[in-house]
Structure formats: structure tokens, C-alpha cells
Amino acid sequence: MVSESVRISFSKTGRLKYISHLDLCRTMQTAMIRAKIPLRYTEGFNPHPKMIFTQPLPLFAESECELLDIRLTEDMPHEEICARLRKEFADGLYINKVYEPLSKFGEISYALYKITGFESARERELEELLSGEIAVKKKTKDGKEKVIDIRPLVRSLERREDALEALLGAAPDSYLNPDTLCRSMCERGLGKGAYGILRIGWYRGDMSPFE
Amino acid sequence: MLTDNILRNVMKPGRYTGGEFGQTVKDKTKINARFAFCFPDTYEIGMSNLGMRLLYHALNQMPDTWCERVFAPWPDMEEQMRSNSLPLYALESGDPVKDFDFMGITLQYELCYTNVLNMLELAGIPLLAKDRGEDFPIVVGGGPCTYNAEPLCDFFDVFSIGEGEEALCEMVRLYIEMKSSGSYTKAGYLRELSHIEGFYVPSLYRVEYNPDGTVESYAPLYPDVPGKIRKRIIKDLDAAPFPDTFVMPYIETVHDRITEEVYRGCIRGCRFCQAGMIYRPVREKSPDRVNEQVRCLYEHTGYDEVSLLSLSISDYSRLSHLTEKLLEWTDREKVSLSLPSLRADTFSKELMDRISSVRQSGLTFAPEAGTQRLRDAINKNISEEEILRACSLAFAGGKSNVKLYFMLGLPTETKEDLDGIRDTAMRVAEEFYRTPGRKGRAPQVTISCACFIPKPFTAFQWDAQDSLESLSEKQRYLAEIISDKRLKFNYHDAYASRVEAALARGDRRLGRVLLECRRLGMRFDAWDEFFRYEDWIKAFSAAGMDMGFYANRAFSTEETLPWDIIDIGVTKRFLLSEYNRSRESKPTPNCRESCSGCGANRLGGVTAWCPKASE
Numbered sequence A: 001m002v003s004e005s006v007r008i009s010f011s012k013t014g015r016l017k018y019i020s021h022l023d024l025c026r027t028m029q030t031a032m033i034r035a036k037i038p039l040r041y042t043e044g045f046n047p048h049p050k051m052i053f054t055q056p057l058p059l060f061a062e063s064e065c066e067l068l069d070i071r072l073t074e075d076m077p078h079e080e081i082c083a084r085l086r087k088e089f090a091d092g093l094y095i096n097k098v099y100e101p102l103s104k105f106g107e108i109s110y111a112l113y114k115i116t117g118f119e120s121a122r123e124r125e126l127e128e129l130l131s132g133e134i135a136v137k138k139k140t141k142d143g144k145e146k147v148i149d150i151r152p153l154v155r156s157l158e159r160r161e162d163a164l165e166a167l168l169g170a171a172p173d174s175y176l177n178p179d180t181l182c183r184s185m186c187e188r189g190l191g192k193g194a195y196g197i198l199r200i201g202w203y204r205g206d207m208s209p210f211e
Numbered sequence B: 001m002l003t004d005n006i007l008r009n010v011m012k013p014g015r016y017t018g019g020e021f022g023q024t025v026k027d028k029t030k031i032n033a034r035f036a037f038c039f040p041d042t043y044e045i046g047m048s049n050l051g052m053r054l055l056y057h058a059l060n061q062m063p064d065t066w067c068e069r070v071f072a073p074w075p076d077m078e079e080q081m082r083s084n085s086l087p088l089y090a091l092e093s094g095d096p097v098k099d100f101d102f103m104g105i106t107l108q109y110e111l112c113y114t115n116v117l118n119m120l121e122l123a124g125i126p127l128l129a130k131d132r133g134e135d136f137p138i139v140v141g142g143g144p145c146t147y148n149a150e151p152l153c154d155f156f157d158v159f160s161i162g163e164g165e166e167a168l169c170e171m172v173r174l175y176i177e178m179k180s181s182g183s184y185t186k187a188g189y190l191r192e193l194s195h196i197e198g199f200y201v202p203s204l205y206r207v208e209y210n211p212d213g214t215v216e217s218y219a220p221l222y223p224d225v226p227g228k229i230r231k232r233i234i235k236d237l238d239a240a241p242f243p244d245t246f247v248m249p250y251i252e253t254v255h256d257r258i259t260e261e262v263y264r265g266c267i268r269g270c271r272f273c274q275a276g277m278i279y280r281p282v283r284e285k286s287p288d289r290v291n292e293q294v295r296c297l298y299e300h301t302g303y304d305e306v307s308l309l310s311l312s313i314s315d316y317s318r319l320s321h322l323t324e325k326l327l328e329w330t331d332r333e334k335v336s337l338s339l340p341s342l343r344a345d346t347f348s349k350e351l352m353d354r355i356s357s358v359r360q361s362g363l364t365f366a367p368e369a370g371t372q373r374l375r376d377a378i379n380k381n382i383s384e385e386e387i388l389r390a391c392s393l394a395f396a397g398g399k400s401n402v403k404l405y406f407m408l409g410l411p412t413e414t415k416e417d418l419d420g421i422r423d424t425a426m427r428v429a430e431e432f433y434r435t436p437g438r439k440g441r442a443p444q445v446t447i448s449c450a451c452f453i454p455k456p457f458t459a460f461q462w463d464a465q466d467s468l469e470s471l472s473e474k475q476r477y478l479a480e481i482i483s484d485k486r487l488k489f490n491y492h493d494a495y496a497s498r499v500e501a502a503l504a505r506g507d508r509r510l511g512r513v514l515l516e517c518r519r520l521g522m523r524f525d526a527w528d529e530f531f532r533y534e535d536w537i538k539a540f541s542a543a544g545m546d547m548g549f550y551a552n553r554a555f556s557t558e559e560t561l562p563w564d565i566i567d568i569g570v571t572k573r574f575l576l577s578e579y580n581r582s583r584e585s586k587p588t589p590n591c592r593e594s595c596s597g598c599g600a601n602r603l604g605g606v607t608a609w610c611p612k613a614s615e
């Protein structure tokens, strides 16, 4: 049996920002069936399609660069997969392209985000934020709260035109939820709570782009 | 306007944003009638409702009509809507419901009535039909509760009685015709509508009451208004409009799968069951049609789970033929098939192995009563041997969990019947040890007890509901005698059942109670976390009404019933004879064994075993 891996890059914007990652998975699965993509299923009692996503987006965040790997049971040209899938989504979910994956998600170290809603934050305040610990409260698995420092997970945070660009840890063991950073910035008075997050790219440890 | 800020402050914002794949969007400038289809419960429940899917499709098939969806906002969203002055809107266009031509509300269970009033209020539509001028939408009700919608008469312009696929389209067409010819007035339209079979315009009838509070009479105000409203049915289900796709919810719904109706009606005639009477006569879809529809829905929705819907799937006359046909391709495509209403007495090992609903979850049976005597009285034609045989099959297949459903407070019930509940469960547990090839060390038998609720158009429509004291006493008694470790006992809230009974058998005067409920801010009463019995008591007493009069009174077989104005096909005479037979614990054969002359055949569209009627 052929088992070709295929990578799908897609945007999740607009209305889709109100849809959780779990719901996105279900939406993808039904769309794949509608599009008759020859998906490879897992073995076992309750077979389901093999789909591997990059780090999930938090609710209310958008993205131009979500990645999904699937495996096929028979050949299908990439353009065909792309064309078929594009027909299966309503506004907010758009297939950017479909291609052969040349590297594994494990190589990803950072995700780049464009963050709006902190226009009033001054340069000095940002510098101050980055100069020391950024302590945030986190719920552990057993329900207790503990304080952690997220500063090491923030590689950079800079103003670019009217928005901020943040490069945050995105490897499985050093993932920073961009929402956590934004909330902590709001708590420090850098913003008023109405912020927008858009994921725009992935990077390796050596800062080469990942796709 | 619906803003990001509002949506950030609510749970599951995906409930309120619409824009799903498969929704219907039309060009407003080419539309003559806009229909807001309202489901007075959450998005997750409403989106799972097959009736809504069918009617959404039927209405949108008309090129100049646009039907959109509306659900009840959860209290967190309601709060946001009220504080931001955001009126109730439809998901497809985001337009306020107030600007629509029709506000159609489906009435699935009595406890959603408080949501109905709340939705009217959130839409900015006056609650009382008489206070609404020409510019407000026509408020139309449909669904099972309309067989006695008297408590809602003050709030609705019209009810559509029976199956709506054809009727609603006729209703909209008449509206468009009258509008385009310039002859439209609301009163004129409603009057005209009352001439079409299946439409009940409550304002066209005067109700008189006797000094003892019972109904004396219903009289049409004009000679052209029919004295009785006959329900509508679809005669040929194979030919009925059927959607080739569903709106695909982004967020997970209650039944997030293909639901396919296999037939309507029921041959059984359990005496407490309203669905068994109001959906008669039985009309089946052909296996080929079902297979074709499921296949089409699979391809257009991408759901990999199919559930066959009916009141009792085992009664489908060509079930094995149908499952053969379906399994031919569903196995291959890894689509799982479930038959939720499989009856114990038709259970075969072979079927069980192939149906995933049985494979995956435990087994459930609904003996409803604990002794054969009471099962005969309620006409639940299932014997203990049949239950045990089915359980034994299940145990042999590796199951050890069984769930048994019973009802408390059924007419003619005695203490022996209560003991019988425990004894039945014990014998099921013992069956486990007698089954060769069983897995696990001990069985787990769950006993789940609901409270009997007398419902209109059943043989028990005249019976009193047990008092709260008596029901609680019975629950206590059972909790005491069900002591075996292998048995688990749980029961339903008797308070909610009492309110349900009162609303189910209510008359028009209960409209006052519902108004009080709105004043008290009540909503989501079908949800345990929001149902508050004290509030209902307050509302009844503020309206000067007595809940017991409707719930706990044995209605006389002589008196005029509030729902006598509706003709469901099944005759009152038949129900009365069923009532009498129940007092003698005499069962009645099911329709396939022999016809008992219920009268539903007069509606036409009958299956082979119903005698053809010329009327």
C-alpha cells in the first residue's frame, strides 16, 4: 500500500476564530470525507483518519499558516486535493496549498504572531516587560495554581508598523500560548483587553522558516 | 451588532456565529418571504433535530423564500444581548427576527415554553398576539406540543398541526400570493389560512368554561372556520422533500451524525405514549429510498456515523433487507451504523454483532413496568422471557451492563408492581451467571425510573398524575428495597414531571401562568440547573391557577378536553376503549397482528396492514 504523506497549509480566520481546535479537527474530518480524499485510517477497533496538526490555536486567535499532515492510501495529485478541499469550507477556512512535507513538525521551535490591540503601549514599557521575569499563574493538572516565568519562551517582541510581532516558543516542550502573553500584558496595563492575535509563520531553532 | 467583545464574554461562541458549511444564503432582494425557524433550546440540541433539518430544506426549496435558523441564547449570551441591546437575530443573515415575515417556533417539549416567551421578548416582539400589529412577523408554532398548545394560544397567531413539509410551504405561498395581489391584512390572511387543512388559528375560537373550571365548549367565531382541525400527514414518505445535505455545525452537537428517518408512526400503541398515537398511521420509506438518502447524506456531509430513527426500529417491516443494503457499503467506508430504538424481543445475535450502537455502548431496555400484569395494562407488549433472552445474548457477547427503564405512578400501579421492578432487575442480574461465555465477574444492572405523565391523545389522557408525595414515597421505597450491589437505582425529578403534566393537559387560561413565568425571568426550564419548582408555584398562584387541577385531577371521560378541537386521526372512541381495556389489564394487538380500528387510516397514506378507508 502506498502511504504518501501530504501537508496542507490553511488559514483559519474571521468566524473560524470562535471555533476550538477540537471542533476544527471534526470539521476537517468531515470535509476530507466529502472531498473524497483517500485518507489513511488508524488501525484498530475504532478507526479514525490520521491527521496531525501543528500547535493548536487558542480560541479567538487567527492564523494564516496552520499546518496539517495526512497520509493517503492511494495517489492523488496535490493540486487535486487542494481544489477539492477548497470547495468544502465556508468563509473563514481557506486551503493555502498542499505539498509534500520535507521536514517534520518536530523541527519547529518558534511561531511568529502579529498582535494588535497594544497600540498605546510605549517602547519603554515593552522593554521593561522583557527585561525581567514575566510571571503568570498557571493551573496544573491536579487543579492547583502555580506561578511560572514565561520570559524564556518569548524570543522577541517588537513593534512593526501599528502592530506587535511576537516570536514565541512553539516546540512541544516550550510552547507558549500567545493568549497567555497577551493577558499578562493587559494585566500590566499595556492594553485594554480587546486584542487580536494572528499567527503568521513558523521557524526552526536557527530562525530558518519552516513550512 | 454582534461584536467580538460580546462573543468573548460567552461560552461556546460558535453557537452564535453561523456561517457553517451547508447553510442556505439567498439574495434578499429576490425574496418574498423570510422565515425565521426558531428552536427554543440551545444550538447543540436544535441542530440535532431532524424535523428542523427537514423543514429548513423544504422551505428553502422555494426560490422566493428564505428560511434561516434561530436558537435560544444561553443565559450568558442573553445577558450580553440585553446589555448591548442586541435583538434576537437569525444566524444566516444576522438580521433581527423582528424584521422577518414569519417567526416559526418548534415546540418539542412543554418545559421549553418559558424559552418561547423569552425569545419573543428578546426579539422585541410583543408577547401577546393581540398586541402585535401588521408589521410584526406572523408567529407560527409547530411540533408535537401543538397537539395541545392551548397554554400558548395567547402568544401565537397560528399553529401548524401535524407534519409540516407541505403545510408550511402552503402557508408561505398563501402569504406571498396575498401580499402580491395587495389583498393582505393579517386578519384576512389568518382567516384564509384557517381554511387550509392543518392550520389552527386560536383567535378564531371562543372557549367557554363550566363553573367547575372544566371546558364547556369551543365555538368557531365564524361559520367558515372549521370546528375541528385535522392534522396533516405526508402520505408518501418516499416522495417527500428530503435534504441532500445538512448544515454542518462547527461545534459539537448532541447528535453530530446522520440521522435518517425510516418510518413514521408506531404499530405498538403503548397506552402512555403520545408519540405512538399522534404519528399514526405508520408510513414506511422503502429500503432503497433509505439507502439512497443515507448514501447521499454521507457524501454531502462527510459524517461517518449513521443513526436510523424511528419509534421502534425493529418494527420496520424490511429491517434485515435494509441493514444488509446499508452494511454493504458502510462497512467498507468505515461508517458506523446505529439503531437506537432496537426492541428486546427482536434482538438477534447476528444483528447485534453488526450494529455498532450495540457493540459500543451497553444495552438498554424499557419494560416500563415491573409486572406482566401492569405491562398488559399499559400495553407494553414485552415479556420478561424476551428481556432475559436478549440480556443473555448480550452477556454472551461480552457485555455486563444493562440499563432498564421503568415508569412510576402508572395508572393501576400497586406495591406489587414496585417490587416487580426490583425482581425484574434481579432476574436480569441472575441471568448473567447462567450465561456461558460471559465476561467479567459481575453484572451491573441500572434501574432508571421516570414519572408517569398523562398526555393528550393517549389512552391515559384522563388519568391523574400521582401526587408529589406519592411519587416521592415510591422513590423512597424503591431506593430502600433495591439494595443489591449489582443493581443501581436512579430516578427522575417528580417536580418537573408535575409541571410538564400541567402544561401538557392545560387549557388557554395557563397563558396567564406563562406570562407570570416571564415576569419572573424564567427560562431553560428543561434544564435541571435552571428549573426551579418554587418559581412555577409562584407563577401559578400569581395567575390564580391551580397546578393540581391540570396535573393531579382525573379528568372525566364525559368532559370536553381542551384538545378535542384537534383531530389526529385516532378517535376518542378508540382511546376510551383502550382506557377501559387497561383497567382490565387487557393488551391490544399491534397493528401488524391485527387492526384495532384506531381511525388513523382515515388520513390515508397507510401501510399494508392498515385497512384502506374511503373517507
Ligand code: SF4
Pocket (backbone or CB within 6 Å): B280, B281, B282, B590, B591, B592, B594, B595, B596, B597, B598, B599, B600, B601, B606, B609, B610, B611
Ligand atoms: S387503522 Fe388499524 S392498523 Fe391502522 S394504525 Fe389504526 S389500529 Fe393500526
